Amino acid sequence: MLQRTQLQRLVATVAGLTLMMAACGSDDPEVGIGEGVAASTPVSTDETVPTTTAPASGGWIDGEPEWSGGAGDPKLAAESGVLEDASSTRAEPAPFEDRPIDPIDPVDRPVDTTPLRAGSVDDNADYQGFLDYLDRIKGLGVVTRNLDAAGRTIVNVVDEAGNPVPGAVVEASSSTLTRDGVPIKLRTTADGTVRFHPGFYGGSTDGTVDFGLGTGMSDMELVSAAAGQNITIVAPSTTIAAPVPLDVLFLLDATGSMGDEIDRLKQTIDTVADRVASLDPAPDVRFAMTLYRDEGDAFVTANYDFTSDVEQFRAALADVVADGGGDYPEALDEGLADALAKPTWRDPAEAIQLIFIVADAPPQVGRQVATPYTDSVVTAIERGIKIFPVASSESDDQAEAVFRQLAQATGAPFVFLSNGAGGAATGRSTDIASTDYEELALDELVVRLIAEELSALSGSEAGTVTAPTTVVSASTNPEGQ
Structure with missing residues (x-):
């Protein structure tokens, strides 16, 4: 169930704009608990990938999306007093179904400016523990796509x-x-x-x-x-360009349940963009973003191309509105496929390439899609792209399992918010204990992860990239997880 601040924000921001539909498949009701959906076989492993070495100017690919419209979120409508019963159209996980409906009025309220805080774990550092976790989750009936x-x-x-x-x-x-x-x-x-x-x-x-x-x-x-x-x-040694070309794409779940965190995330990404540009030595950094919602919403995916203009990227991010999302799972498959295919990534042989996914829900694993996330993982590995999932509040066991699949496969840690309404943004059956991670401000953690990637290029402390610290680090772990 959405939080009060999220609902108020959404009701206050939703406007009647033009409907824009995008169909990407249909839900498969035959897939039940414990029935994994096999990944389709990747069509090609050709090393040639759609990239460009020319600097991208940024801007919305195929035009700026309509921010509101479509079928919307029936659960949100019910909570706002628009619908009397949305239970037949929303398949939300059990932990959230029993929360009482709390109708509210769209009144002015203070914006939550509490900094987002997060922790991270590296499943490649405890590989056998990760395999054990996957086996246990599967035994509990948690469904993911097949990624052995x-x-x-x-x-x-x-x-x-x-x-x-x-x-x-x-x-x-x-x-x-x-x-x-x-x-x-x-x-x-x-x-x-x-x-x-x-x-x-x-x-x-x-x-x-x-x-x-x-x-x-x-x-x-x-x-x-x-x-x-x-x-x-x-292998023969390579010459690393100076400054180091760095492409960072933010893949954002822009559905209604992300409303409160999207607003706070805007502040976080603002800080991240500024601080990455201020690393010592500074990289040749470009930012892009891909947004996704789900079928029936004003859009399924929307893509903002890479730009080195931080102010331009900040302005585009400020316009993002969280809306829609008719059921708990969202179009993560479609979003990740777009993130890899549509923005103008640079040559993977010459640039460091990172994707940060920020989401609170799993993909529609029961839906047949053109490019399931399992195929996108294979593409990312072919191109040397690391995927850093950031689990947000309301994430459940299925979301955590999928996010950890993406991170482990590409060599990245799994990141999760640690100060949400329900504590750390992990599933109820997680094997991550509060003593397994250090808690930092999210912007501090993301900048640290990027700096570590750049430092790894030299393989020695002499090449360490330092990041200016603007937020006091803390190692206070959340209680009970």
């Missing part, structure tokens, strides 16, 4: 001096993986590593895989690894 994380191999690519080689193409092949003789292609992230999960590609999770370097280096010796074995490959 077993048999992971971490490939570490370094030069002769032992320095990481970012942006290197790694090829993986075996009798069960190659398609028409074409190996699976991966790309290393800033620290020179990439994670290979044979199950993502339909391969055996207990077999042997051969790894080598791509992009004209196929004559180099292959390294064989059994499933679960980590390896190191030596």
Whole structure:
């Protein structure tokens, strides 16, 4: 159930604008609890990706979206006194169904300016614990799309001096993986590593895989690894541009339940943008955003292209309105697919590329979509893009499980708000204890994560990127989780 401040904000901001519908599939009522939906097989593992090296000027791709309209959120309408009963149209998780309806009037109220605070955990640091968590969640009936994380191999690519080689193409092949003789292609992230999960590609999770370097280096010796074995490959050194090209995209759930946090997030991203531009040494940073809601809303996805103009990005973010979202799950599949395909990302061999997802609900895993998030994960790995999910208040077990799948697969930590109405934004069945993480202001944590990515390029403390601290750090952990 939405919080009072969220409802008041939404009622006060919703205006009667033109309806704009976008269809992306239909819900599948046949998928029940515990019935996972298998990922579709990626069509291609060609290393060629839709990117551009020319600086993007920003702006809404295909025009600025209509912010209000569509079927809207029947639950919100019921709480506002518009509908008498929305129970037949909303499939909200049990933890929220029993909360009483509390009708309110659209009155002026102070804006909540409390800084968002967050924690993070790295499931790659406790890989077996992550696998155990997934097994336990599945046993409880929590549904996700099929993304088999077993048999992971971490490939570490370094030069002769032992320095990481970012942006290197790694090829993986075996009798069960190659398609028409074409190996699976991966790309290393800033620290020179990439994670290979044979199950993502339909391969055996207990077999042997051969790894080598791509992009004209196929004559180099292959390294064989059994499933679960980590390896190191030596490659020619690379020259890192100065300043370092950095593309950061914010993928935002813009449905009604995010209203209160979208407003506070605007302040957070403002600070993040300013502080990333002030890193020492400063990167050549560009920002973009992709918004998503769900079918029946004024829009399903909307994309704002990359820009290096922080003021321009800030102005576009300020216009974002949270609205709609007819049921708990939202169009995360469609949003992530758009985020990878539509903005003008730079060449992945030359730029550090990061996606921060901020959401409070899982995707529509029972819906057949053109590009499920499992395929998008494969694309992100091919391009060396890390995905940092930030779970917001109201997140449940299903949302947490999906977010952690995305983060672990691409080598990023799972981030979650720690000061929501219900405490930390994790599911009731989480294995994350309050002692497992440090709590920081969200902007402080995001800037720290970005600085760590940039620092990883050198592989030594001499190349550490420092961030100006504007918010006092705190290690106070939330009580009870």
